Amino acid sequence: MLHIPEKGIKMKILLKRLFVALVISVYLFSSTSCNQPQRYEAEFEVMGTYLAVTIDGETQSDAAAASRAVNDEMQRINSLMSTWQADTPLSILNRMASEGWTEADGEIISVLQEAMQYSRLTDGGFDVTAGPLIRLWGFLKRSEQRPPTDEEIQDAMAKIGWQNVEIDNERSMIRFTVPGMEVDFGAIAKGYAVDRALGILRESDIETALVSLGGNVGVIGLPAGRESWGVAVRDPRHADALLGTLSLDTNFDGWGVASSGQYERFFEYEGRRYGHIIDPRTGYPVEGVLGTTVVAASAMQADALSTCLFVVGEERGISLLTDEPGAFGMIMLSDGEGSMRIRISKELVEYFTLFEGVEGVKVEEF
């Protein structure tokens, strides 16, 4: 997850930036009315992606101070939980916890416990210990990318399994019962960071804001003069195309939106595409689902669940969402050449609008 950009991915970062810009333009567009209080917008680079903060109805200096505080908080989380830097407490824990009980930061333990909840719910489809497999597939790290060999995959699979993480809450300690295990918060940390950001904004008495961290969005209040925030949803069939908008009204105050898809990071080898979400049970990148989007009462829940849905697919994904309180979503599935079928929570239907001109999409609620 959280990484330092390398030369080879500059292009993708640029495209991501374009996407952030598109998302911003969607909610800007949705809020241009006369006499609106001044809008403040800031963009930062953190966790290998872009953080965009939009604040309405505050003085520019208050809004600037609040968005700097948001950026500081996210930089702090990155320095705590990045597995792309060797010296973070999480990286150090990853190196030591196979040797025996290791003291762990309370915040790391709480995110880990939250993540393990989702591992339980998906029977290991979502696995916060998939680190060695993720590293093996080596997205963004390898200059000459090729799929790993079966032997390499078997070796990595022997080092994973969320049940092999033991947590001693009283002593704030963790150990891995299998050598070589690693924890990776790539599927959950951005959502966590967005929740923290919303907390910081509220502490600064900000009543209207949107935070977007690499497509993980959180909202507070309503944009000036409007009844909802418009959050763009990507069309997973085409690079950097948009599918539609989720209009988040006051029912979603403090909520988060997250999307997952292999379009985010992948490499191609001999005509096949290999994405960055791995099924820990097979050791291979997940295939079958095109994309998922989840709207949930917390951004961390949305982040975790969008990855969960991506791994478990249509049927299990639907029951997972139906059982989860405060979470709704969309699962996008291929429906023949270029066409797509979207399964969407019935509660979300009225908030989602397809963009005009988007073709080959069938929407079915559940």
Ligand code: AMP
């Ligand atoms: P997201 O974009 O939130 O869906 O998260 C994708 C990231 O989560 C990947 O880049 C990996 O770092 C990590 N990851 C990949 N596969 C899994 C998995 N099965 N369970 C948990 N995390 C995963």
Ligand code: MG
């Ligand atoms: Mg996720």
